[in-house]
Amino acid sequence: MNPPLQFYIFSYNRGRFLEHCVRSVETCAPGAPVTVMDDASDDAETRAVLERLATRHEVVIRAGKDQSKHGGLSANMQAALDRTDAPRVCFLQDDMQLVRPLVDEDYGAIERWFRQRPQAAFLQPAFLKACNDARNQQITRFDAATGCYLRDAAHLSVGVHYSDIFIAETARLKAQGWQFTAREKGNEPQAQRLFGAMGFMFAPFVMWLPSVPAYRGRTKTVAMRRAERLQGCGFHPIRIMSPEAAEQFKQRDHAQLPVAETYLQLEAGSLPTPWRFHPFQKASMLRNLDRLERSLSGLWPARA
Numbered sequence: 001m002n003p004p005l006q007f008y009i010f011s012y013n014r015g016r017f018l019e020h021c022v023r024s025v026e027t028c029a030p031g032a033p034v035t036v037m038d039d040a041s042d043d044a045e046t047r048a049v050l051e052r053l054a055t056r057h058e059v060v061i062r063a064g065k066d067q068s069k070h071g072g073l074s075a076n077m078q079a080a081l082d083r084t085d086a087p088r089v090c091f092l093q094d095d096m097q098l099v100r101p102l103v104d105e106d107y108g109a110i111e112r113w114f115r116q117r118p119q120a121a122f123l124q125p126a127f128l129k130a131c132n133d134a135r136n137q138q139i140t141r142f143d144a145a146t147g148c149y150l151r152d153a154a155h156l157s158v159g160v161h162y163s164d165i166f167i168a169e170t171a172r173l174k175a176q177g178w179q180f181t182a183r184e185k186g187n188e189p190q191a192q193r194l195f196g197a198m199g200f201m202f203a204p205f206v207m208w209l210p211s212v213p214a215y216r217g218r219t220k221t222v223a224m225r226r227a228e229r230l231q232g233c234g235f236h237p238i239r240i241m242s243p244e245a246a247e248q249f250k251q252r253d254h255a256q257l258p259v260a261e262t263y264l265q266l267e268a269g270s271l272p273t274p275w276r277f278h279p280f281q282k283a284s285m286l287r288n289l290d291r292l293e294r295s296l297s298g299l300w301p302a303r304a
Contacts, residue, residue, distance in 0.1 A: 002107040005167065006086035007032055010076055011094035012039040015046030017212065020237055022053055024097035027240060028205065032102075037080050039063060039072040073164070074180040081173060081180070088114075090125060090167045095212040099127070099264055100205050100241035105250075109147055113199045114169050116146045121172040121195040123148070126165050126206045127260035130274035140200070142254040148199035149257070158184040161198050162191035165206065203250045207260050210236050210275035223289035224280075231276055237267045 007025050011018040018036065025034055036053055038046075040063035050059050062079060063072055077091060088110070113123050128136050139153040151160045164184055176194045181187050191198065213233045214224065241249065241264070249263050256262075261273045280290065 002111040003087040005090045007034045007090050008080045009092050010037050013041045013043040013046050014094045015049035018094040019049045021097050028098035029102045037076045074182045078180045096208050099207050099238050100246040113146050113148050119196050121169050122198040123167040124163050124200045125204050127204045127258050130259050130261040150197050158188050162187045204258050221290045221293040239265045239267045
């Protein structure tokens with residue numbers, strides 16, 4: 001029998017998104033254990049959501065010690081790894097959701113990756129983004145032995161050996177004394193040295209919601225708020241695929257990469273494609289103003 005997944009969802013001040021993420025797990029992976037790791041949210045709506053979720057799932061509220069631009073994410077990821085006794089975990093963030101039901105075939109695909117790659121510790125379960133399509137077409141190849149995609153891109157600083165969104169074999173992480181650093185760029189070389197390539201699922205089941213509000217260092221600058229308004233940031237959930245659509249998706253040719261905008265639809269309305277996933281995407285001037293504002297206020301260094 002293939003090991004089940006323990007889902008860990010990392011959250012901060014986005015109660016509506018967190019509740020939606022948890023509900024998607026309950027819908028698509030019924031019975032799977034869920035733990036919410038909240039970075040001491042102080043938003044009233046989020047606190048109420050945490051109270052509701054605590055009636056049916058484990059909720060851990062702790063302020064991560066590392067307050068980089070990602071808040072206490074890395075510290076809370078380490079706390080989750082240290083506390084878990086699950087053989088396999090899936091780490092998600094509150095602005096994500098499961099987009100199709102998980103069936104035995106999916107757990108078998110996960111098992112196949114870790115069986116064929118006895119050194120590997122990470123497997124990426126998310127759809128690819130259309131905004132990166134030209135790059136992904138060049139660097140992504142299908143590995144028939146594992147049934148997963150691999151990336152050939154030594155020049156990339158992240159996303160070849162590590163991603164903050166992953167399925168992990170916890171015993172392999174703990175055997176190597178894995179410690180999360182504050183940024184993905186720090187985890188990438190560590191993962192390369194210890195575990196080699198990260199696989200990307202042929203049939204992913206997770207996706208980021210597009211155009212979501214964001215926090216950097218647990219705060220919002222004036223530039224950030226302006227960027228969110230210009231981009232129409234809000235709550236844009238993705239429609240869960242029907243069993244028929246999911247099966248058709250799995251039957252595609254492996255040359256067709258699993259790009260979100262090709263196979264997924266929003267529950268309501270529409271957004272320009274390719275979808276955007278951060279307020280500062282295509283907004284370099286506002287990004288620079290955000291950095292300047294944070295540097296002047298001492299929130300974190302301007303180069304972060």
